[in-house]
Amino acid sequence: MKISGQVEVYKIMSSGKKKLVHLEENLLVDGAGEHIVNMLTMPSSIGSLAANAGSATLNPSSWCVRAVSFGKGASSYYADKEQDGVIEAPSRGGHYYSSHISSIYGSSIEAGHPQIMITQSNVPVYGSALAKHHYLPKYPDPMDTSLELSTATMYEVATENWGGTGTTAATSGGLQMGQNLNMMCGASGHLRPSDVFMGCYAPNYGMEYFFVNAAWKNPDGAFTGASSSEIGARIQGDNGGSAKYVGSGHFNSVSSMDNRGFLIGRTRQEMLQSNDHQNVMVVSGACASSLKRVDPAHTLASSIMIKSPAVAHTFTVSAPDAAFTNFYGGIHHLGLWTFDIEKNSGKGVLPPYNIVLDGFGNSNKEYKLFAKKMFVRNLVENSDYESGDPAVDYAGHLNHNDLYIRWKVSFDSNSKLDTGAP
Amino acid sequence: MISGKLKVTQVFSDGTQRKVFEDSNIITDGMGINIATLFATNGSQKSSNFAPAYFQLGTCAIEFSAPGVVGGAGGIATDAQYHLSSAFYKMSSAYSIDSFGESSDLRFFYGNRSFQASSDHTEWGEMFFTSALNLSGSTTSSTSTKEWFAEIPVVNNTKYYIDSIEYRIALDENSLNGLPIKEVGLFAKNPVGLKHDHPMLVAYKKFEQPFNKTKDFSLVFDWSIGFLKHFIAWDNFSNVVGEESESVEKWFLS
Numbered sequence: 001m002k003i004s005g006q007v008e009v010y011k012i013m014s015s016g017k018k019k020l021v022h023l024e025e026n027l028l029v030d031g032a033g034e035h036i037v038n039m040l041t042m043p044s045s046i047g048s049l050a051a052n053a054g055s056a057t058l059n060p061s062s063w064c065v066r067a068v069s070f071g072k073g074a075s076s077y078y079a080d081k082e083q084d085g086v087i088e089a090p091s092r093g094g095h096y097y098s099s100h101i102s103s104i105y106g107s108s109i110e111a112g113h114p115q116i117m118i119t120q121s122n123v124p125v126y127g128s129a130l131a132k133h134h135y136l137p138k139y140p141d142p143m144d145t146s147l148e149l150s151t152a153t154m155y156e157v158a159t160e161n162w163g164g165t166g167t168t169a170a171t172s173g174g175l176q177m178g179q180n181l182n183m184m185c186g187a188s189g190h191l192r193p194s195d196v197f198m199g200c201y202a203p204n205y206g207m208e209y210f211f212v213n214a215a216w217k218n219p220d221g222a223f224t225g226a227s228s229s230e231i232g233a234r235i236q237g238d239n240g241g242s243a244k245y246v247g248s249g250h251f252n253s254v255s256s257m258d259n260r261g262f263l264i265g266r267t268r269q270e271m272l273q274s275n276d277h278q279n280v281m282v283v284s285g286a287c288a289s290s291l292k293r294v295d296p297a298h299t300l301a302s303s304i305m306i307k308s309p310a311v312a313h314t315f316t317v318s319a320p321d322a323a324f325t326n327f328y329g330g331i332h333h334l335g336l337w338t339f340d341i342e343k344n345s346g347k348g349v350l351p352p353y354n355i356v357l358d359g360f361g362n363s364n365k366e367y368k369l370f371a372k373k374m375f376v377r378n379l380v381e382n383s384d385y386e387s388g389d390p391a392v393d394y395a396g397h398l399n400h401n402d403l404y405i406r407w408k409v410s411f412d413s414n415s416k417l418d419t420g421a422p
Numbered sequence: 423m424i425s426g427k428l429k430v431t432q433v434f435s436d437g438t439q440r441k442v443f444e445d446s447n448i449i450t451d452g453m454g455i456n457i458a459t460l461f462a463t464n465g466s467q468k469s470s471n472f473a474p475a476y477f478q479l480g481t482c483a484i485e486f487s488a489p490g491v492v493g494g495a496g497g498i499a500t501d502a503q504y505h506l507s508s509a510f511y512k513m514s515s516a517y518s519i520d521s522f523g524e525s526s527d528l529r530f531f532y533g534n535r536s537f538q539a540s541s542d543h544t545e546w547g548e549m550f551f552t553s554a555l556n557l558s559g560s561t562t563s564s565t566s567t568k569e570w571f572a573e574i575p576v577v578n579n580t581k582y583y584i585d586s587i588e589y590r591i592a593l594d595e596n597s598l599n600g601l602p603i604k605e606v607g608l609f610a611k612n613p614v615g616l617k618h619d620h621p622m623l624v625a626y627k628k629f630e631q632p633f634n635k636t637k638d639f640s641l642v643f644d645w646s647i648g649f650l651k652h653f654i655a656w657d658n659f660s661n662v663v664g665e666e667s668e669s670v671e672k673w674f675l676s
Contacts, residue, residue: 001424001449001508003649033585033649036457040473041581058469064461267463285462309451309458409461411424411454 003028005409007334007373012316012402026334026373026407027140035338035368039063056351057341061269065313066353067262067337067367068281068407070200071147071179072378073135076329137332137374145369146178147333179335180261180325185252185361200328201257201321202249209245209327245397250318254279259361262337263315277404281315310410319400322380326397330378336407337367371409379403424449426647428606428627432639435595443629449647450508451549453624455538455562456610465562466615473579475611476531476571476621477591477643479598482514483605483628510550511537511623513607517598519570525596529573536614536622539563562613564620571609571621586648593641602632608645 005026010018042058056062138148183195184203251257256264256279265281276282313336317325325331339353343366355363380403382396430443459465460472512535519530537548540560549560574589582588589608605628609621625647635641 001453003424030585036649037581037585037587039460039469041579041587042469042473055468059467060460060463060465060469060472063469064463269463283462285458285464309454311458311461409458411458 002412003032003409004412005336005371005373005407008406008408009379010404010406012404018404022375022379024373024375026371027142027144028371028409029144029369030142031145031338031368032370035063035370038341059351061267062339062341062351062353064265064267064283064338065281065311065336065370065409066265066283066339066355068265068313068315069147069177069179069261069263069333069335069337070317070325070331071137071151071261071333071335072329073137073332074148074150074178075135076332077148077151135329136376140372140374144372147335147369147372148178151176151178151181177260179333180328180331182251182257182259182261182361184249185255185257185259185357186359200261200325201251202247202324204248204252204255206246206248209247247320247324249321249324250279251321255357256280257361258355258357258363258365260363262363262365262367264355264363265313277314278316278318281313284312284314285310308410308412310408313407313409315405317380317403317405319402322400322403323397326378326380326382326400331380332375332378334373334375334405334407335369336371336409338370340366340368343368371407373407424453424647424649426625426645429644429646430633431642431644433642434639442633445627447625447627447645448508449625450510450623451538452511452536452610452622456613456622456624459562459613465613468615471612471615471619472610474589474608474624474647475574475576475619476609477574478513478516478569478571478607478609479593479603480513480516480605480607481602481632484510484514484626508626510626511535511548512550513623513626514605514628516569516607517601521601522572522597523599526598527592527594528597529575531571531573531619531621532568533571533618534564534566534620535569535571535609536562536564536612536620564614564616582646583648586646589645589647591643591645593635593643595637595640597640598635599637600635602634603641604629604632606643608647 005028007022007024007026008020009022011021013019180200181198182201183198184201184207186195186203187205251263258264263281265283266276267283271282317331322331339351341351344350344353347366349364349366353365355365357363380400382400385396385399426447426449428443428445428447429441432440432442434440456472460469466472519532522528522530538560539546539562540549546561546563548563548565572591574591578590578592580588580590591606605626607623607627608625610624611621612619613622614620625645633641
C-alpha cells in the first residue's frame with residue numbers, strides 16, 4: 001500500500017474561476033510513519049503521556065493533521081552575500097521603521113511603532129515588483145523534521161554588523177522554526193522592531209509599506225544616516241510616483257495562525273461554516289482519484305471514499321497574505337503538521353487540544369512534521385504589468401490572487417499478487 | 423509505503439523454536455480506508471478502534487484466478503486483478519470457534535464484519551476484486567450475519583521500530599489441532615465506530631503449503647507492519663565500474 005500526497009494549487013481569478021497552477025507530488029517524511037505507528041499502538045507508544053491524559057488522547061482529532069506552514073529557502077531568511085563590506089538586504093528587503101518616512105508621509109498608525117516596511121525594488125518606474133533572489137530551499141529529505149534547518153533572520157545580521165541601530169535591540173530568540181513566522185499577529189501595541197524584521201504576514205490592523213529603489217544598497221536600521229529628502233527620492237510608487245501602501249493580513253484578521261507560522265487545522269466536527277477553508281485549513285475525506293474538492297458538507301455523510309481513500313487538507317492564502325509573504329521572500333515550502341502528542345504531553349499540554357491564540361499569538365502546542373512540499377518557483381511570485389499605458393498598467397503587489405490549495409494524502413492499494421509462497 | 427511481513431514459528435513444549443515461514447503479506451484496501459477514515463475523523467472517535475485487534479485463520483485461500491473468473495483456481499490474473507489484488511475484505515473460509523477446540527486459550531468475539539460496499543446503480547454489494555470496477559458509489563458497510571474473530575491482546579502489540587508495529591498471534595497447543603491453516607487475516611477493531619466492534623480486514627496472507635497444527639507445538643505469528651519499506655539512501659559502495667547502485671531496504675529484505 002502506497003501512502004502518497006499530492007498538492008494542487010489554484011489561483012482564484014477575478015472571475016471567480018480557479019486556475020490550476022501547480023499539481024505535484026509531495027514528500028511524506030519519516031515522521032508520518034512514526035506518527036501513524038504511535039497512533040496504532042496508543043497508549044503504550046507515548047512514554048511521557050500523563051496518567052490523567054484521559055480518553056481525549058484517543059480521539060482522532062488529536063492525531064490527524066492539524067496545521068500547515070509556509071516557508072522558503074534558508075538563505076531567504078538571512079541576507080545576500082556581503083559585498084564591499086556591506087551586507088545587502090535579503091530578498092525580502094529591509095523592513096525598518098523610519099521616523100523620517102513617517103514624517104514625510106504621515107502615519108495613521110500609532111507613532112513610535114515600526115509600522116513602516118521598505119522593500120527593494122528592481123523596477124524603478126513602477127516600484128512594485130520585488131528584487132528576485134533565487135534561493136532554493138534545501139532538498140527534501142524523508143528525515144526532515146522541519147521545512148528548513150536554519151531560519152536565522154536578517155535581523156540578526158543587523159544586530160551583529162550594524163550594532164547600535166537604535167530600534168533593533170531585540171533578537172529572534174528561540175523562534176527558529178524553519179518556516180515563515182507570523183510575528184505581527186499580536187495587537188499593535190505589542191509590535192517590536194524584531195517582529196517587523198521576521199514577518200511574514202501583515203497584521204490585522206494594517207501596516208504601511210513603501211518601496212525603495214534597489215540601487216540603494218545600504219539601508220541601515222533606522223535610516224538615521226539618510227536625509228529625509230534622500231529617502232523620499234528613493235521611494236517608488238506606481239507609475240513613477242511615490243506612494244504609501246497599507247496592507248492588512250487575512251490570517252491575522254481571523255486569528256487563524258499562531259506566531260510560529262502554523263495555520264491551524266479544523267476537523268469536520270469543529271467546522272463552523274462551509275467557507276472555513278478561507279480562514280483555516282479544513283481536514284476532510286476525499287477521493288484521491290477525483291480532482292474535485294470534497295465539500296465539507298459531504299463529509300458529514302457516510303464515507304465517499306471509493307478506490308483510493310484519501311484525506312484532503314484545504315486552505316486559502318488570501319491576496320494580502322500572498323503579497324506580504326512575497327515581500328518576505330515568498331513561499332517555496334509547504335508543510336503538513338500533526339500534533340506532537342509526546343512533546344505536548346511532556347510539557348503538560350494534554351488533549352483535547354483547544355487551539356486558542358493568546359494576545360501574542362501563542363498557541364502553546366507542539367507539532368510534528370508529517371509531509372512537506374518544496375516548490376522551485378515562488379508560489380506567490382508576481383510581476384508588474386507594463387504596457388506603456390499608465391491607464392492599464394498595474395503594480396504587481398497590488399494584483400495578487402487568492403491561492404486555493406488542496407493537499408491530498410491518499411492510501412492507494414496497489415499490491416502485487418500474493419502467491420502464498422515464501 | 424505501508425508494507426508488512428509475516429513470520430510463523432513453531433514453539434515446542436521444551437522451548438525449542440523453528441521458523442517455518444517468513445514472507446511479505448498483502449496490505450488490503452481496508453488498511454487505507456482505516457487510516458484515511460481516522461485522519462479525516464469520519465469514523466470512530468477512538469483511535470484504538472483503528473488498530474488491528476482481531477485475526478481469523480482459514481482453511482482455504484483467496485485465489486487470483488483466470489481472467490473473468492474470480493475465486494477460481496490458477497490462471498493468469500488480469501491487469502485489473504493485479505491492480506485490485508488487495509480489494510477484498512474477507513477470508514476465503516474462516517474457521518469458527520468450534521474448530522479451535524474447547525481448550526483453546528484464545529478469546530473470541532462474535533460480531534459483524536465491516537467492508538467497503540459498492541453499487542452498480544442497482545444494488546449494493548461487498549467489494550471483491552473486480553466487483554470494484556464500474557462502481558457508481560461506495561460506502562462502508564457491514565455483514566448482516568456474524569462471524570467469529572479471535573482477539574489479539576493489546577499486550578501483543580509492540581512498537582517494533584520507530585515506524586513499525588508488530589502484532590503477535592499465539593495459537594496455543596490446544597487450538598485448531600488437526601486442521602490445515604491456509605490463510606490468516608488481520609482485522610482492525612472497529613473503524614466505523616459502531617456500538618459493537620465491526621472488524622475490518624487490513625492485512626492478509628495465504629500459505630501455499632498449509633500448516634497442519636498439532637498439540638505438539640504452538641504456532642506464533644509475528645506480523646510486522648511498517649511504513650518505511652524503501653530506505654532512501656543509495657548504496658554508493660559499488661566497486662564495479664558501470665554497475666548500477668541498488669537501493670538499500672531498511673528492513674523487510676527479500
